[in-house]
Amino acid sequence: MRLLLAEDDDLLGDGLCVGLKQAGYTVDWVKDGIAANNALKHEQFEILVLDLGLPRMSGMEVLKALRASGNMIPVLILTALDRIEQRVAGLDGGADDYLVKPFDLDELCARLRVLQRRTAGRANPILIYKSIKLDPAAHEVTLDGEVIELSHHEFVILHYLLDNIGRVISREKLEEALYGWDGVESNSLEVFIHHLRKKFGASLIKTIRNVGYVIEKDSP
Amino acid sequence: MISIRRRLIIMLLSLIITIGGVTVFFTYNDAQHEVGELFDAQLAQSARVLDALILHQINKSDITRVDLNDIQNILNHITVLNTPSNNIVNENDNSGITSYERKIAFQIWNDKNELILRSASAPDIPLSNSSLKDKSPGYFDEHINNKRWRVFSLKTEDKKYFMQVGEQYEIRDELATDISKQLIRTSLLSLPILAILIWIAISKGLSPLGRIANEVTKRNKGNFKALDLEDIPLEIEPLTLSIDDLLKRLEEAFEKEQRFTDDAAHELRTPLAALKTQAQVALASNNDDEKERALKKIVQGVDRASHLVNQMLVIARMEKYPITNQSINLNELTSELLEQFKNKIKLKGLSVSFNAQEDVVVQSDITSLTILINNLLDNAIRYSPDKGEINISLSSNNTIVLSIENNAEVIIAEDLERVFDRFYRVPGTNVEGCGLGLSISKKISDCLGIRLSLDNKVDGSGIVAKMVW
Numbered sequence: 001m002r003l004l005l006a007e008d009d010d011l012l013g014d015g016l017c018v019g020l021k022q023a024g025y026t027v028d029w030v031k032d033g034i035a036a037n038n039a040l041k042h043e044q045f046e047i048l049v050l051d052l053g054l055p056r057m058s059g060m061e062v063l064k065a066l067r068a069s070g071n072m073i074p075v076l077i078l079t080a081l082d083r084i085e086q087r088v089a090g091l092d093g094g095a096d097d098y099l100v101k102p103f104d105l106d107e108l109c110a111r112l113r114v115l116q117r118r119t120a121g122r123a124n125p126i127l128i129y130k131s132i133k134l135d136p137a138a139h140e141v142t143l144d145g146e147v148i149e150l151s152h153h154e155f156v157i158l159h160y161l162l163d164n165i166g167r168v169i170s171r172e173k174l175e176e177a178l179y180g181w182d183g184v185e186s187n188s189l190e191v192f193i194h195h196l197r198k199k200f201g202a203s204l205i206k207t208i209r210n211v212g213y214v215i216e217k218d219s220p
Numbered sequence: 221m222i223s224i225r226r227r228l229i230i231m232l233l234s235l236i237i238t239i240g241g242v243t244v245f246f247t248y249n250d251a252q253h254e255v256g257e258l259f260d261a262q263l264a265q266s267a268r269v270l271d272a273l274i275l276h277q278i279n280k281s282d283i284t285r286v287d288l289n290d291i292q293n294i295l296n297h298i299t300v301l302n303t304p305s306n307n308i309v310n311e312n313d314n315s316g317i318t319s320y321e322r323k324i325a326f327q328i329w330n331d332k333n334e335l336i337l338r339s340a341s342a343p344d345i346p347l348s349n350s351s352l353k354d355k356s357p358g359y360f361d362e363h364i365n366n367k368r369w370r371v372f373s374l375k376t377e378d379k380k381y382f383m384q385v386g387e388q389y390e391i392r393d394e395l396a397t398d399i400s401k402q403l404i405r406t407s408l409l410s411l412p413i414l415a416i417l418i419w420i421a422i423s424k425g426l427s428p429l430g431r432i433a434n435e436v437t438k439r440n441k442g443n444f445k446a447l448d449l450e451d452i453p454l455e456i457e458p459l460t461l462s463i464d465d466l467l468k469r470l471e472e473a474f475e476k477e478q479r480f481t482d483d484a485a486h487e488l489r490t491p492l493a494a495l496k497t498q499a500q501v502a503l504a505s506n507n508d509d510e511k512e513r514a515l516k517k518i519v520q521g522v523d524r525a526s527h528l529v530n531q532m533l534v535i536a537r538m539e540k541y542p543i544t545n546q547s548i549n550l551n552e553l554t555s556e557l558l559e560q561f562k563n564k565i566k567l568k569g570l571s572v573s574f575n576a577q578e579d580v581v582v583q584s585d586i587t588s589l590t591i592l593i594n595n596l597l598d599n600a601i602r603y604s605p606d607k608g609e610i611n612i613s614l615s616s617n618n619t620i621v622l623s624i625e626n627n628a629e630v631i632i633a634e635d636l637e638r639v640f641d642r643f644y645r646v647p648g649t650n651v652e653g654c655g656l657g658l659s660i661s662k663k664i665s666d667c668l669g670i671r672l673s674l675d676n677k678v679d680g681s682g683i684v685a686k687m688v689w
Binding site: 008009011012014015016018019022053054055056079080081082100101102103104105106 | 494495510649
């Protein structure tokens with residue numbers, strides 16, 4: 001799950017980067033509004049954590065530009081400004097949630113999961129496919145009720161494919177979701193897919209040659 | 221509280237009553253005069269009628285009491301025709317008012333000053349002594365038995381007799397008084413109506429004030445828009461303009477206050493958020509390296525928070541301690557303080573120059589001044605790029621000027637305006653700080669009477685902080 005973090009404070013940004021990575025996100029971190037705006041224009045993210053007090057271009061301006069361009073990515077505002085009118089302005093400006101500093105990392109992660117769920121149009125936080133159950137909050141996957149041990153990368157790929165069930169996801173997208181701007185290790189994607197097939201059966205993930213991968217819709 | 225309405229009503233009514241009083245006074249005088257002229261004319265007429273009616277009878281000496289009564293009656297009802305006032309008397313007569321019935325008295329004297337005939341109403345002494353003595357005709361005012369009389373004297377046509385016709389003033393005064401009374405009565409009756417009309421007019425005139433009060437009262441908190449009222453009278457406009465001006469200044473103060481709380485919230489909450497996040501990262505991590513890294517970040521965060529707390533304490537103390545006044549050698553103080561930054565200067569590879577005139581001494585508070593110069597030097601070094609230049613100069617010509625320049629990035633005008641605001645930080649600043657240093661410096665310089673300014677260098681090569689005594 002690829003997340004863009006826009007936060008100008010070094011210490012807080014660093015903590016969030018590490019904390020959100022622990023929670024299974026692939027985090028890209030920008031420190032000013034213009035960088036955030038550029039990143040959002042040119043790349044695909046699943047979620048945006050946005051500080052309002054950004055230099056060069058304020059968080060509200062980034063948000064306005066984002067919504068004006070028709071990008072409906074879920075946005076969580078993270079800010080020290082807690083007056084009601086400021087919260088209202090943030091939410092009216094197109095944000096999906098608003099969290100005031102100092103916040104609890106676990107609460108931040110929970111809210112992010114709510115936003116993802118809402119975007120995917122599911123009220124149930126747990127993804128279910130045939131006998132596979134994936135719990136994003138617990139970072140846990142079960143097959144026929146038994147817990148399957150997955151590495152972080154394997155979990156991210158399975159989560160992404162289950163989230164987009166029936167849609168073919170390109171290699172590039174999966175790699176972006178895995179690594180963000182940290183760089184790609186060659187062939188590693190194939191290795192993770194291979195591991196997943198070993199754990200859940202070869203027929204779960206289909207390869208569409210020269211395009212990408214897909215988990216097909218459950219035919220009744 | 222003063223009531224404009226009450227005050228206006230009292231003033232207007234007193235004015236109206238005063239003017240009314242004066243009017244009545246003059247009307248009474250005028251009425252008396254007009255009535256006098258009219259009655260005088262009638263008196264003269266009476267005399268002439270008397271002359272014509274009875275003189276030949278006196279000669280025959282066959283006047284009877286009945287004749288005398290008839291004559292008296294005729295005289296009493298003589299009116300002067302063809303004078304404007306005449307009509308009034310006629311009208312009064314027509315409307316049946318008989319209170320002004322006249323009582324004309326007459327006396328006829330022979331040339332030996334013997335009274336040969338008088339009306340019943342006439343006294344037996346001459347109506348006018350003086351006119352009788354020298355037989356002079358005309359009008360005379362006389363006092364007889366404590367009553368005022370108007371007398372008209374006339375020689376008869378045959379010059380044998382002297383005739384005096386008179387009447388008491390009483391009737392004239394009564395008529396004039398009645399006219400004035402009528403006037404006073406009308407005025408008094410109209411007073412309450414006037415008061416009500418004035419009340420309504422004043423209420424109408426004051427209604428814009430009510431509308432303004434209403435407009436201001438019903439406003440929500442934080443609504444500083446200019447008053448939007450239609451049909452504001454010319455006299456009220458200065459008030460609404462002043463209110464608008466006040467609202468504008470209030471809005472500015474409110475916004476400034478809000479900016480301060482926003483900045484403070486940001487500067488106080490962000491370090492806490494960072495500390496908490498790093499602590500939670502350390503707690504959640506299974507990886508020792510990651511744990512240690514997060515813990516180190518926490519230490520860093522606590523240092524930053526300590527700096528913030530220290531700066532806030534400086535402000536708190538500044539507000540408490542009295543300012544002393546002593547001679548301070550600025551050359552020595554600046555050099556000493558600069559010495560303390562030796563390590564930082566070396567670490568950043570800065571080149572620092574200090575050009576000073578000799579022995580510049582000021583009268584000031586040593587503690588505050590130390591904090592001030594220390595803050596400015598610290599800022600200059602902190603925000604200077606690596607290997608930058610810092611130029612300090614001290615001059616004492618007309619004024620004493622201590623200026624500190626570095627090669628920091630220029631600050632846009634909008635931010636320059638706010639650099640002295642508490643907790644304000646120029647956006648995008650990546651140097652550690654909490655936005656209090658310059659506001660502390662500004663406060664100290666204000667206390668010490670130093671003009672402190674922060675500007676971009678004219679050639680755009682850096683920033684200059686200037687203290688001017």
